[in-house]
Amino acid sequence: MDYSSITLFGLMKSKLAYLSQRQAVIAQNIANASTPGYKTRDTVEPDFKKMMQDSSKGSAQKLQLAVTSGNHIAGIGSANQVARTMQVKNTGDTAPNGNNVVIEEEMAKMSMNQADYQKVIGMYGKMITMFKTAIGSASGA
Amino acid sequence: MPVNDSLQIAEAGMRVQRERMRIIAENIANAESTASKPGGEPYRRKTITFQNVLDKQLGIETVKVGKIGVDKSPFEKKYDPSHPAADAQGYVLYPNVNTVVELTDMRDARFATEANINVVQISKSMLSQTLALLNK
Numbered sequence: 001m002d003y004s005s006i007t008l009f010g011l012m013k014s015k016l017a018y019l020s021q022r023q024a025v026i027a028q029n030i031a032n033a034s035t036p037g038y039k040t041r042d043t044v045e046p047d048f049k050k051m052m053q054d055s056s057k058g059s060a061q062k063l064q065l066a067v068t069s070g071n072h073i074a075g076i077g078s079a080n081q082v083a084r085t086m087q088v089k090n091t092g093d094t095a096p097n098g099n100n101v102v103i104e105e106e107m108a109k110m111s112m113n114q115a116d117y118q119k120v121i122g123m124y125g126k127m128i129t130m131f132k133t134a135i136g137s138a139s140g141a
Numbered sequence: 142m143p144v145n146d147s148l149q150i151a152e153a154g155m156r157v158q159r160e161r162m163r164i165i166a167e168n169i170a171n172a173e174s175t176a177s178k179p180g181g182e183p184y185r186r187k188t189i190t191f192q193n194v195l196d197k198q199l200g201i202e203t204v205k206v207g208k209i210g211v212d213k214s215p216f217e218k219k220y221d222p223s224h225p226a227a228d229a230q231g232y233v234l235y236p237n238v239n240t241v242v243e244l245t246d247m248r249d250a251r252f253a254t255e256a257n258i259n260v261v262q263i264s265k266s267m268l269s270q271t272l273a274l275l276n277k
Contacts, residue, residue, distance in 0.1 A: 016271075019267075020143040020144040020147075023143060023147045023267065026147075026260070027146070027260045027264065028204075030151070030154060030253075031157075031203060031204045031257060032154070032191070032193050032204050033154075034157075034191055034253055035190075035191040035193050103253070103256050107256065110260065111263070114267060121273075125273075128274070129277060
């Protein structure tokens with residue numbers, strides 16, 4: 001059975017994919033904290049609220065690849081690229097070598113990201129437990 | 142999977158910082174390395190830069206050592222006629238290494254390495270949380 005065909009599982013899967021992609025972007029920022037000319041990057045969060053509303057209307061919509069040109073074909077969604085990455089132009093702290101990564105800020109972003117991840121994982125676990133209860137083997141084994 | 146990518150990126154980040162530490166150590170160790178005979182040049186301070194590159198094998202952008210160059214600033218001149226490298230006027234050229242600058246750089250490298258270690262720890266905990274779902 002494909003779990004993601006169940007709306008909430010699908011949404012949580014998308015959110016986890018987005019959060020892990022963001023984690024990679026933050027890791028990249030930190031690794032490049034002393035690279036001349038490197039500009040901080042961040043991901044554009046998909047509209048999860050809209051996806052939630054759409055799914056409650058019954059038209060479950062999957063997270064799509066971002067389409068930036070009319071010639072692009074909207075993919076069926078790959079796990080590696082769920083959100084668009086953009087450069088943050090102004091962090092208000094640009095070094096003389098053109099680097100504008102603020103490590104403290106990245107650390108804070110990473111902690112938030114981890115907390116969000118933990119939250120969704122917890123929900124995922126709860127959902128599984130609920131399904132087990134419904135089936136009748138709630139003892140967890 | 143992007144969380145695995147984070148680990149690879151953080152690893153690349155730590156590797157370049159270690160290389161930076163090596164250059165700093167080299168500079169500090171040679172802070173007093175003068176020439177052995179008159180007219181020779183003392184040790185010249187080395188510099189290091191980083192580059193954001195696309196790792197084609199992994200398909201992700203990581204960081205690499207760009208170029209190891211030399212600091213072209215002038216050498217320090219000290220009066221010491223008894224030194225083997227002293228010129229006719231009794232002056233000796235000393236390396237253009239400023240230990241304070243090197244120490245500040247070293248702190249920066251250490252801080253950056255710690256930040257990368259943090260990335261590894263957090264990514265690792267995200268992975269293990271995901272794997273823990275298997276036990277549900």
